Amino acid sequence: xxTLTGVTKxxxxxxxxRGVDLTIPSGQSMxxxxxxxxxxxxxxxxxxxLVHHDTGTITLDxxxxxxxxxxxxxxxxxxxxxxxxxxxxxxVWENVAFRLMRGPAKRPKQEAREIAIEKLRRVGLKPxxxxxxxxxxxxxxxxxxxxxxxxxxxxxxxxxxxxxxxxDPIMAGVINDLIREIVTEMGATAMTITHDMxxxxxxxxxxxxxHDGVIQWTGPIADLDTTPDPYVQQFIHGRANGPIAxxx
Amino acid sequence: xxALTAPLAALGRPVLAALAAIGRVAFFAATVIGHIFRPxxxxxxxxxxxxxxxxxxxxxxxxxxxxxxxxxxxxxxSGGARFNAEAxxxxxxxxxxVRELGPVLGGLMVAxxxxxxxxAEIGTMKVTEQIDALVTLSTNPIKYLAVPRVLAATLAxxxxxxxxxxxxxxxxxxxxxxxxxxxxxxxLQNTVDFLExxxxxxxxxxxxxxxxxxxxxxxxxxxxxxRGAQGVGAATKSAVVGASVLILAANYILTELFFSA
Numbered sequence: 032x033x034t035l036t037g038v039t040k041x042x043x044x045x046x047x048x049r050g051v052d053l054t055i056p057s058g059q060s061m062x063x064x065x066x067x068x069x070x071x072x073x074x075x076x077x078x079x080x081l082v083h084h085d086t087g088t089i090t091l092d093x094x095x096x097x098x099x100x101x102x103x104x105x106x107x108x109x110x111x112x113x114x115x116x117x118x119x120x121x122x123v124w125e126n127v128a129f130r131l132m133r134g135p136a137k138r139p140k141q142e143a144r145e146i147a148i149e150k151l152r153r154v155g156l157k158p159x160x161x162x163x164x165x166x167x168x169x170x171x172x173x174x175x176x177x178x179x180x181x182x183x184x185x186x187x188x189x190x191x192x193x194x195x196x197x198x199d200p201i202m203a204g205v206i207n208d209l210i211r212e213i214v215t216e217m218g219a220t221a222m223t224i225t226h227d228m229x230x231x232x233x234x235x236x237x238x239x240x241x242h243d244g245v246i247q248w249t250g251p252i253a254d255l256d257t258t259p260d261p262y263v264q265q266f267i268h269g270r271a272n273g274p275i276a277x278x279x
Numbered sequence: 280x281x282a283l284t285a286p287l288a289a290l291g292r293p294v295l296a297a298l299a300a301i302g303r304v305a306f307f308a309a310t311v312i313g314h315i316f317r318p319x320x321x322x323x324x325x326x327x328x329x330x331x332x333x334x335x336x337x338x339x340x341x342x343x344x345x346x347x348x349x350x351x352x353x354x355x356x357s358g359g360a361r362f363n364a365e366a367x368x369x370x371x372x373x374x375x376x377v378r379e380l381g382p383v384l385g386g387l388m389v390a391x392x393x394x395x396x397x398x399a400e401i402g403t404m405k406v407t408e409q410i411d412a413l414v415t416l417s418t419n420p421i422k423y424l425a426v427p428r429v430l431a432a433t434l435a436x437x438x439x440x441x442x443x444x445x446x447x448x449x450x451x452x453x454x455x456x457x458x459x460x461x462x463x464x465x466x467l468q469n470t471v472d473f474l475e476x477x478x479x480x481x482x483x484x485x486x487x488x489x490x491x492x493x494x495x496x497x498x499x500x501x502x503x504x505x506r507g508a509q510g511v512g513a514a515t516k517s518a519v520v521g522a523s524v525l526i527l528a529a530n531y532i533l534t535e536l537f538f539s540a
Contacts (some may be wrong), residue, residue: 105417116402116412130416133319133527180416250506 032057033188033220035076036139039244040089041075050087055237057092061212062231062252064266065241066275071224072113074241075190078222079108085089091188102134109181109219113193115173117165123176124161127151133233147217151177154209171202182213191215191223197231207233208215228267231255240266242275287460311429314422320340324427332428332494333435334391336444339392340385344443347380348450350370356459358496362431368459369466372451377482379473381444383530386489389436393498397428398518401501402511410502425498429491436490437483444482461494481537488533489526 033055040048047070055061063071066146076082078089080096089096096104104161117126131138139145152173165173174194181189191210195203214221216233222268223234231238232252239249240263248260255267265273323407351372361366404410413420448470455461457496497518 044451076411079415081414102417105415108414108415110415112412115405116408118409118412127420134417 033132033222034088034090035078036073036088036090036271038074038089039085040077040082041085043188046244048077048084051241051244051246052250053239053246055220057220058067058218059236060223060234061236061237061239062213062223062225063239063241064226064231065226066225067267068227069241070244071241072192074194075224079105079110079190082177106134106136106184107187108190109184109186109188110175110190111174111181111192113196114176115165115170117173117176117180118168119165121164122161122218123151123156123163123168124148126165126176127161127179127183129180129243133227138185139176140164146183147179151176153177153182155205155216171198171205174198174202174206175209176215178209182217185217188222189217190227191234193225193227194223195225200229203227204233210234214226226266242266284376293350293475303503304495304499306530307502308495310421311425311495312428313497314419314428316382316424319422321423321427323327324423325431328428328431328494329435330397331434332389332490333438336389336392336435336439340439340443341446343384343388344376344447345450345453347384348376348447348452349454351375351380352451352454352459356455356533357538359410365459366456366469368461369469372455373448373474374478376447376451377478379534381447381480381529382440382482383526385440385443385486386436386493386526387523387529389432389439389490390493390526391494392518394493394500394518394522395515397494397517397534398504399511400503401498402504403500404516406506407486408510420502421498425494425502426500429494432490432494434490436493439444439488440486441479443512444479454490461478477537481533484537485533486532492525492529517520 035051035053037049038051039046043148043271049253051074054148056257063074065071065114073082078096080101091099091104092106117123118129121129124144124147125132126141127150130136131146132140132142144161148161156172156175156179160172165176180193181191190191194210197205197256210223212223212232221234223230225231235252236257237249237251240247240260242262248256248258249263255263258264261274264270266276300473328425352368355368355371356365359367401410406422410420410424413423452466452470455466456463500514500521504510
């Protein structure tokens with residue numbers, strides 16, 4: 032279980048996170064929604080330690096993440112980045128097997144390659160793609176390779192940062208279904224950041240809305256449409272009028 | 280009071296910013312050096328960097344050296360003619376190349392070619408979140424990206440300097456024999472007679488220092504690149520300018536250390 036208590040983060044004069052309180056139960060898929068520039072990605076990066084939060088605490092299974100052994104902590108995570116973040120200089124299979132070829136989970140090269148090809152197959156990519164370079168792939172294929180890399184070492188917790196941004200609706204649907212299937216199949220805890228409501232409905236067990244640096248609302252996906260919270264209602268219906276300023 | 284202190288504050292701000300930048304670069308350098316001797320090691324990345332920095336820089340360093348050696352021979356000949364010292368051309372070309380021009384021009388050419396490419400590559404990795412991805416994959420970006428490049432440049436640039444020295448001397452010989460009427464055997468004999476081991480070795484030490492500076496500046500500015508194409512462009516420019524200025528400053532300091540009486 033991941034617990035955030037009073038987490039704040041400021042960049043210069045911009046107070047991005049103003050006291051985030053959130054619990055992500057083990058084995059559940061939590062989706063964070065919110066407008067662009069509201070600090071969703073910063074929140075995710077604070078949990079991973081890619082950005083250091085100013086105040087507040089973040090715990091993983093009760094242990095403060097800032098005091099945990101870094102390698103052991105990160106070994107529990109997989110992450111799909113918004114743009115894929117594939118390493119240009121490495122072939123597709125080397126990207127997927129990156130963690131399997133280094134560190135404590137290191138496997139022989141051939142075994143790592145076989146696992147990578149299996150994970151590529153799991154996300155709907157043919158074995159022939161394994162020897163291509165990321166620049167030779169379409170955006171949708173890069174996202175799938177990123178997904179394969181995120182699940183390659185079978186992590187307990189998977190983060191997805193805007194998994195469907197920049198994809199056509201059909202490819203976005205494919206990615207959403209894959210994420211749901213993989214999370215259910217692996218029993219992993221998932222945290223997804225998105226403002227794509229189709230993704231939210233496809234992926235989420237629980238939803239939290241981040242606005243103005245705090246969690247404005249959180250609840251099960253079944254309550255999303257019926258909650259009277261004006262922020263949530265404005266956001267999910269895409270209304271220009273409401274408590275959230277259209278121009279920020 | 281404000282009117283009195285404003286000029287001081289205006290002067291102090293850039294000084295403080297410059298000191299802070301020096302501190303950050305020094306801290307980065309210390310971190311890189313600290314990681315060189317601690318596992319994990321990345322031999323594949325090191326060998327790739329060695330090829331990129333060493334082998335692929337040979338043509339540009341060689342061309343720079345051959346033209347510099349030739350021009351140096353012409354200059355010394357015409358200057359030496361004023362006091363009947365044309366005969367010193369071979370020895371001055373050799374000493375000038377191995378002590379100064381070989382390492383400095385080689386270092387500057389490598390700075391232009393390598394510091395820019397390292398900064399652009401790592402800067403692009405930063406803005407496309409590839410460096411964040413490395414961290415989430417339990418890989419230290421300094422160890423994986425900076426250490427192999429810094430180590431490779433520190434080892435490769437002295438070799439480039441040695442090759443550049445030889446080509447530069449050959450350039451001087453070509454001009455000396457074909458253009459200035461020197462006897463080939465005499466020219467080469469004078470070169471060998473007047474050149475001391477320390478002349479060559481000091482230039483190689485300079486090359487190692489310049490290689491370290493080039494890769495360090497490329498990695499530092501790449502990893503601290505701003506957002507977007509503009510940020511990567513600015514990082515690339517800063518890497519080349521920073522490396523070039525530091526090479527020239529380091530050259531003076533090393534020359535003082537090596538040759539001051």
